[in-house]
Amino acid sequence: MKLAIIGTGYVGLTTGTCLAELGHEVICVDNDPVKLEKLKSNKSPIFEPGLEELIAKNTAAGNLVFTDDISNTVKNSEVIFICVNTPPKPDGQADLKYVEAVAREISQSLNSDYKVIVDKSTVPVRTAEKVKETLLRYSDKNAKFDVVSNPEFLKEGTAVIDTLEPDRIVIGVDNEESKAVMLKVYKPLIDKSPAPVKIVSVRSAELIKHGANTFLATKISFANLIAEACEVAGADALEVLEAIGLDDRIGSKFLNPGVGFGGSCFPKDISAFKKTLEVLGIDPSLVSAIELINEHATERFVKKIEKQLWVLDGKTIGILGLAFKPNTDDIRNAPALKIISKLVADGAKIKAYDPEAMENTKKVFPNLEYCPDPYEVSKGSEALIVCTEWPEFKKLDLQQIKSLMKTPIIFDGRNIFNPSDASKNGFKYFGIGR
Ligand SMILES: NC(=O)c1ccc[n+]([C@@H]2O[C@H](COP(=O)([O-])OP(=O)(O)OC[C@H]3O[C@@H](n4cnc5c(N)ncnc54)[C@H](O)[C@@H]3O)[C@@H](O)[C@H]2O)c1
Structure with a gap:
């Protein structure tokens, strides 16, 4: 299949490269000239084990290309993945200006050839509806497309392996046509991987990603709370948390106390989810406690x-x-x-x-x-x-x-x-x- 990736950061570059490795023809678009220059000489702009080798291999094979030309890329692709950054605004809500900008750019090149636009960036629930509205507003009236959600669960440091051997593939679709296209995209992976494929509604897919990250952050903050209690009470948090984690309803992963979680995802996704709860009129106390x-x-x-x-x-x-x-x-x-x-x-x-x-x-x-x-x-x-x-x-x-x-x-x-x-x-x- 002919696939486009818009935004070649940790998610877009890994996804695009791995989809090329799975046999698709992938064009990756970025508007950062420094990044593109490196990519065009087979250098990865980020450190991610195994990624640079796969970039070189698939570029040489001719099924992975890097460009800043979004217009021709959209015209020549059946599926377009939006993988741009969704940073936090000062009040904690997700800033969707890059997603909106890309949607507007995509809209200019849509036509009567059916295309699927995939939201892979982590976004609040109902963002796909906004992307669809934007595409409708700015595109030709004959444009044929669907917007789906396909959240990404890769972990930096093991991004390549997580993409080629995922725990699960979540596809949020609202009709059969886009579902068939997404299943075709992932067919090479589904055929060789035991990972469950969850076909859900677009809104559910969006909530799955924010829910998963909030749960993982909850485990870390719980471990840090136990650690403080152990220091004050004179116990050992590693002994306590190891025994707690042996309960298979709880599990031992992410129960390690430390100096707090960071990274590009947890802090922003948790604050965005808190804002989403507020907008939905739901008490966000649990999420506030994780942050505190x-x-x-x-x-x-x-x-x-x-x-x-x-x-x-x-x-x-x-x-x-x-x-x-x-x-x-x-x-x-x-x-x-x-x-x-x-x-x-x-x-x-x-x-x-x-x-x-x-x-x-x-x-x-x-x-x-x-x-x-x-x-x-x-x-x-x-x-x-x-x-x-x-x-x-x-x-x-x-x-x-x-x-x-x-x-x-x-x-x-x-x-x-x-x-x-x-x-x-x-x-x-x-x-x-x-
Ligand atoms: N990093 C992770 O581990 C991870 C995991 C899962 C999901 N996510 C989510 O995926 C999304 C992307 O994350 P990331 O870490 O890859 O971000 P990133 O900042 O590393 O990459 C984003 C890329 O998008 C490009 N970009 C922005 N606007 C553009 C435009 N108009 N046209 C072309 N390119 C454009 C930027 O130049 C950059 O290269 C975020 O929503 C993030 O929350 C990230």
Whole structure:
């Protein structure tokens, strides 16, 4: 099939590349010339394991093309996926201006050849209806199209594998014609994957995505609440949460306490869902509580650091991990950035290392000392702060780290070290909930 992807970020680029890998002819459109230049020379503008190899392979095979020409792309495609960003407005609701802009651009190239427009961006319920209204308003009166919802559940860091081996495929359609087209798009995947395919209404599909992210964020905030209770009561949150998670109605995933969730999705999707509930006249207290606990998790961690180090002015502090989670270079809403902002405001001198996210962080904090590895970060530091649980940090030689630091203190925001190992190696150790 001939498919178009509008917006080649984490979702669009991965989706487009994987659909090409599955045998479709895919044209990816973006309006960012820097991104397009990289893509045209087979370079991925984002770090995502396995993606660059698939881009090169499918570009060479001729079934993956990158362009800024939305008009011809729409004319030559049967299905058009909208994958642009949906950032938060200052009041928390989703800003749909990029979705609207793309809908207007698509409308100019619609004609009597039937096309399916797919909303893959994460959007509030009833957005597809607005997209349809926009397309009708600006397109030729003979234009034939349907708008469907196909929310994306990939996780940054495992985006390629999540797309080629999904947990489920959710397709929100309101008629048989668009359902048949979407099933044809996913046929190569459905044929070889055991993933359930949920065909639902467009509105249900939109709510499934916001509901899923809100539930995952609830689990994290619940773990952070238990962690605080454990610290005050003198219990160990890892023991408590492991035993809670053994109940198969609960499950152990996403029950890890830490410095709070970040990233481009959870914070914005949760605040957008809160706004949606308000608009629907529903009490959003549960969602407000998730947000409050999450903010509190970061603040509590910074207070712990301030309490131990007292005056931060002039002290050198090492940061391990900048990305909002391991295996990505994405720093959007990363807890590390909030923690660094606070420490810098208090006068601390920051040395930092992240395997993939330093280039992005330099654009926000050009004046930190960026180091080539964790041992360089440790040199002369009065404390080490773990903000991201990169696997390589778990294998660090604590004896060597201790010998390099000015004072051996670890604030482990992701509980990657064993407290007794850290103590045996001569560290003063502060984890989360233990
Ligand atoms: N990142 C994730 O892990 C993830 C997972 C699931 C769903 N989502 C959702 O998918 C959507 C996209 O997320 P993302 O992280 O890929 O965003 P992103 O910011 O990485 O990418 C968006 C892309 O759209 C392009 N774009 C914007 N307006 C355009 C236009 N008019 N024409 C052409 N290109 C345009 C931008 O240049 C950018 O490359 C969001 O709604 C997000 O919530 C993201």
